[in-house]
Amino acid sequence: MAEWTECMNFGITIARQASKVILEAFRAKKDVMLKSSPADLVTETDQRVEKMLISRIRERYPTHKFIGEESVAAGEKLELTDSPTWIIDPIDGTVNFVHRFPFVAISIAFAVNKQTEFGIVYSCVEDKMYRAQRGGGAFVNDVPLHTSGQEDITKSLVVTEIGAERDCLALCTMTTNIMNLLAIPIQGIRAVGTAAVDMVLVATGGADAYYHIGMHCWDIAASALIVTEAGGVVLDTDGSEFDMMSRKVIAASSMPVAKRIAQVVRAFPCTRDDEDPARVNNGGHCISSGL
Numbered sequence: 001m002a003e004w005t006e007c008m009n010f011g012i013t014i015a016r017q018a019s020k021v022i023l024e025a026f027r028a029k030k031d032v033m034l035k036s037s038p039a040d041l042v043t044e045t046d047q048r049v050e051k052m053l054i055s056r057i058r059e060r061y062p063t064h065k066f067i068g069e070e071s072v073a074a075g076e077k078l079e080l081t082d083s084p085t086w087i088i089d090p091i092d093g094t095v096n097f098v099h100r101f102p103f104v105a106i107s108i109a110f111a112v113n114k115q116t117e118f119g120i121v122y123s124c125v126e127d128k129m130y131r132a133q134r135g136g137g138a139f140v141n142d143v144p145l146h147t148s149g150q151e152d153i154t155k156s157l158v159v160t161e162i163g164a165e166r167d168c169l170a171l172c173t174m175t176t177n178i179m180n181l182l183a184i185p186i187q188g189i190r191a192v193g194t195a196a197v198d199m200v201l202v203a204t205g206g207a208d209a210y211y212h213i214g215m216h217c218w219d220i221a222a223s224a225l226i227v228t229e230a231g232g233v234v235l236d237t238d239g240s241e242f243d244m245m246s247r248k249v250i251a252a253s254s255m256p257v258a259k260r261i262a263q264v265v266r267a268f269p270c271t272r273d274d275e276d277p278a279r280v281n282n283g284g285h286c287i288s289s290g291l
């Protein structure tokens with residue numbers, strides 16, 4: 001664990017440097033481009049920040065590998081090997097960034113032998129640096145994090161997102177999931193607009209669970225470790241073992257809450273992140289039957 005502390009501290013330093021670029025652009029006029037749907041946005045700042053992060057890391061660690069959201073969008077192969085790999089979302093919450101909705105995060109995970117060794121989520125506008133090292137606990141601005149420990153779904157506040165999909169199957173599936181959870185009943189549904197921040201809210205105890213279908217490994221690899229190091233549970237939406245490439249996740253305060261959500265939530269068909277992009281419709285989004 002201590003072996004990668006120096007890497008994590010470097011990641012925190014460059015996340016703070018990148019945040020300055022994001023916050024300066026946050027207030028400026030933006031040129032917005034579309035990716036896989038009218039709600040899947042990217043800006044020049046996303047691309048510039050990712051290039052900046054990768055070049056600074058590559059300069060210091062020339063043998064390390066990268067999985068970056070915007071590099072993959074530009075055609076780079078998404079492959080997690082046993083090599084030390086930085087998994088980066090330069091701006092998680094680009095729709096928020098474009099609208100100046102004040103929740104945008106830089107998400108940086110670091111994996112070796114396909115196991116996440118540390119995760120960093122920097123919520124830039126809030127100036128909250130969430131971090132965790134495997135086996136070392138989870139922190140926000142150096143204050144220890146603990147989940148709520150809530151075991152009763154009827155006393156739970158659940159975070160999710162509608163995501164960028166706009167086809168009927170995805171929208172029907174996601175709204176039905178929300179309706180079925182509310183009918184249990186749970187005490188509320190919230191959506192921040194960034195999967196990384198949604199998930200670290202579970203680590204803070206401010207939310208009791210987060211679930212989503214359709215996000216990518218770069219959105220959640222860092223926050224998944226932050227949740228487990230804060231005493232939480234991270235599973236696939238079907239209740240099986242979490243796999244950052246599956247594009248389906250439940251993060252919860254406890255196993256009973258996680259399992260209860262897995263009983264209720266249904267997923268729409270989603271190609272894995274590490275599947276051949278040629279098999280994927282909509283340029284990387286989930287395949288739907290187009291009902």
Ligand SMILES: O=P(O)(O)OC[C@@]1(O)O[C@H](CO)[C@@H](O)[C@@H]1O
Nearest residue numbers: 092093094161163194195215219
């Ligand atoms: O594209 P971005 O900004 O990096 O990611 C935005 C995001 O957090 O929003 C969606 C939920 O609305 C998730 O699928 C995705 O993780």
Ligand SMILES: [Mg+2]
Nearest residue numbers: 089092093219
């Ligand atoms: Mg993202």
Ligand SMILES: [Mg+2]
Nearest residue numbers: 069089091092
């Ligand atoms: Mg992003």
